[in-house]
Amino acid sequence: MTADSQEYELDQDGFLKDLNQWSETVAHSIAQDNDLTLDENHFEIIFLLRDFYQKHQVAPANRPFVKMVKLALGQEKGNSIYLMTLFPQSPAKLAAKISGLPKPPNCF
Amino acid sequence: MTLHLIQRSPFSNSALKDCLNIIDSQDSILLMEDGVYGLQHSLMQQTKLTAYALQEDMTARGLTSKNSIKEIDYCEFVNLCSQHQHVISWY
């Protein structure tokens, strides 16, 4: 795959193979593959998630993901409806994919 | 009431010591695998606890029971597990 003349590879589930290749451009491109157009609201969450991962080296499950956003940005954004609108279906998983976090090995 | 399974030798691992530190007088202890070397250890020789050792693991290692520790087989091991509220392994 190419985004802005930058080469990167995705695995079968759409996760980045080399996490070091992540950039905002790559994020846009992964989002497009998932029928999603990113705006600043998405990026607010994406950078939050990337910071969180950098610090803890764990990608949060859905409920802790919501709680993390709530702690950082308040109730208005830290609720599952808002996050579901930004990252439909499975917010924690889709946000992780777009944010360049590793693929969780189990499917729960 | 808890059954504590000791699965390592007390001469090289703290499993037995850690367990005895917190054990309740109502609890029981079962020495198994290398845990049966506990039979040779002063920690077990003084104990007033209800203690068992897995006979097959003792025989395999050439050990014989020296004190009040009761030798049991796998059938009795299963029974003990079903009679206790919790079973905790120490390894």
Place this chain on the structure above:
Amino acid sequence: MTHKILIIARSAPYGSSLAREGLDYVLTSAAYDQDICLLFLGDGIFQLLKGQQPKQINLKSQIGAMEILPLYDIEDLFVVEEDLIERNIDTKDLGMKVVSIKRAEVSQLINSQHKVLSF
């Protein structure tokens, strides 16, 4: 039904993967809405030390991952006081908020749980 599950952590981090794999189980159980509490005993206490930098040995941080336990609504972390003293560790040296209990109180904690598992 929510079950009260106690996980006893008695493995030091890094030398073996048990501490990490135990934590993975804790996070999974909490994600499935179980009522989890943790007891750090023996060498398990070393998981809680501040200032761990395992990047140096190419491993993920145990304390870094444990910092997210409150997000999983795991608030009850117990340590055995005598085991801290034996290891010359003060609660100030720990990276998490914990409750110290005496060795003699551990069986009471165990008896109050539906399920117990040790890693």
Place this chain on the structure above:
Amino acid sequence: MKFSLLILASPYSQQGGLSALKFAQACLNQGHQIYRVFFYHEAVQTASFLQTPQQDESNLHQLWCELAEQHKIDLVTCIAAALKRGVLDKSEAKRYEKDGFNLQKPFELSGLGQLLDAQINSDQLITFA
């Protein structure tokens, strides 16, 4: 009673897997039920059908297969612990673009949720480390 077993022991370096087999057999002989056997930590290697011990040694993989088939026991291997240690079934091998696989029925790969389910739904979960 309903028992589940959690095995952590490496199959040929440690005794735990053999003890667990004896325990499972004793349970079944006494009419108890084995709800699930969960392989985690080093024990995930037990699930590989490629293991080839000498003829006069126990083949742990085969012994579990026989017991599972005879008594319809659930043999679950932790997927995260297995993948990193090179234990994959056909579909995971495909997913991660690997040339071979070494896990098949009656063993299966699944998440730690299956261990939680075993702990909650059994009367007793016994760990063999």
